[in-house]
Amino acid sequence: MTVTLTDVSTGVGAPADVAGVGPALRRRRPPRPGVVVAGAYLAALAVAAVAPRLLAPGDPLAADPRVVLTPPGAAHWFGTDHLGRDVWTRVVHGAAHSLTIGIAATAVAVTAGVLLGLLAGLAHRFADEALSRSFDALSAFPMLLLALLFITVAGPGTISLIVAIGVATLPHYARVVRGQTLLVRRSGYVEQAITFGSSRPRLVVRHILPNVVGPVPVLAVIGLGEAILAAAGLSFLGMGPQPPSPEWGAMLSEGRNYLQVAWWISVLPGLAVTLTVAALTVLGRHWQARFDGRWS
């Protein structure tokens, strides 16, 4: 899912071009309640990922045959699964898995995307054309199928998921950065730096790079949600972390066999994915709206 609403409004331009009032001078409205809720959820999620024992002191792998398939209740908030493992504990401990894969995949995509986009924007016409067409070729593959192709070659597992999703989503960042670079390299301050004899590496690192990455962090927040969604889908298909690892997609896939008697095993981890992705999207759009004036 590389196309979102954000594609439509991704502005290009350099901070130097901004005319009129900067964002600091604009009257700042208090954030909407949805944004606050999303932020609070993500903060709780961060706690779950870093220190899961604060929220769920138990062992996510501990099976207890006496409480198999217990519905959600006071003793087990999210119920228990077919082995008597506590679903709440597993969902909390699963946050680290899902977030790690999502963040690592986004980091791969952003790093590679920024470098390749910068390269394309700075390169001569022919090299730029070649790079841009290869971004097009990469995005011609549906993301899930590209990831499956990669997994056929590299085998299933966490690392495969990270690289596959990273590669599949990098054209998005590369295109934005390329567009920014084309604008910035013609700007007055770059010309001035050249006039004053700035070396080429220094020119790129000091003057161009800082001014082209502006829109990237906001895109990355929304992209993180998409990466987590994709990772959950691939894990569901059995291509990610293998059981008994408490990864959300994998948990859902395991619980599927007990759907008729115990919906909570599969539905609750799935809801964790939904809420995470929705919260990231809300936050990303909020920042996008706030910074819109700076990069358009």
Next chain:
Amino acid sequence: MAGSPLRPVLRRVGSGLVVLWAAATAAYLALLAAPGDTVDAIVGEGADTPQIRADIVAEWGLDRPAVVQYLDYLGRLVTGDLGRSYLLQRPVAEVIGEQLAPTLALALAAAGLGVLLAVTVAIGTAGDRRPWLRRASSGAELLLVSTPSFLIGIVLLSVLSFRFGLFPVAGAHGFGSLVLPAVTLALPIAGLLAQVLRDGLDRALDEPFVLTARARGVRERVVLLRHALRHASLPAVTLAGWLFGILLGGAVIVEQVFGRPGLGQVTLAAVTAKDMPVVLAVVTLSAAVYVAVNTAADLTYLLVDPRLRRS
């Protein structure tokens, strides 16, 4: 040639072909990068003697230089020959052909339903007429777009099939078995399309031509349907390629959830068995259709919007 009306058309078709070639090459590189010997993959679990291995090398032409094999691969691709499955020992085109129908039915039903839902919701909630309805529907859209399709499928299954027994639990026999998979695949699509369409409608409603229409006393429904929707659907056409990717990728997951035969199941089986020719064919084909859909959308733009013909 500069002034020829064909020039932008040729440019788009040309760049579509270049992208297609690059995609096929990337897929071929993946084949080369696959660890292990191709002969091992073809032998699989079967009988394994030096004689059989030599036969395989000769039959598949594995002793030729890599460049020759690559050119041969491209040549066969152009003529529609997708190679042979390691696992099934049958032409890939045949395997895919057999499984195309159920997936196509699923994708078309989902696309139709998704677009219909999106248009209805977007028209019902565009503008400032009913702010509460608008807020509720944006919330629902956000949740739909954020929900993994397998979760939607599982919830539908557990409520409608297991609890109430309204639809079959698995398989692809008749219309009843198509309903839940199609709805599952359609909902996330509807969520995103509705957002894009409503954005477009809102922008169109601010245009002077809408003011003119309203001033002439045109009814609000007609303003929306005849005047604004046309403008709003243009940016949505850009999403055609994306829509196709979601349909295919989503079909893999939905077929798995509902135990439906189809291209997705073939692909998953091939991924698990490391049956590269089948995976490559599915991936390359999907890229080809994506490029075709996108090029067609671009050309439609040229046809509809004369401003684009100049650049």
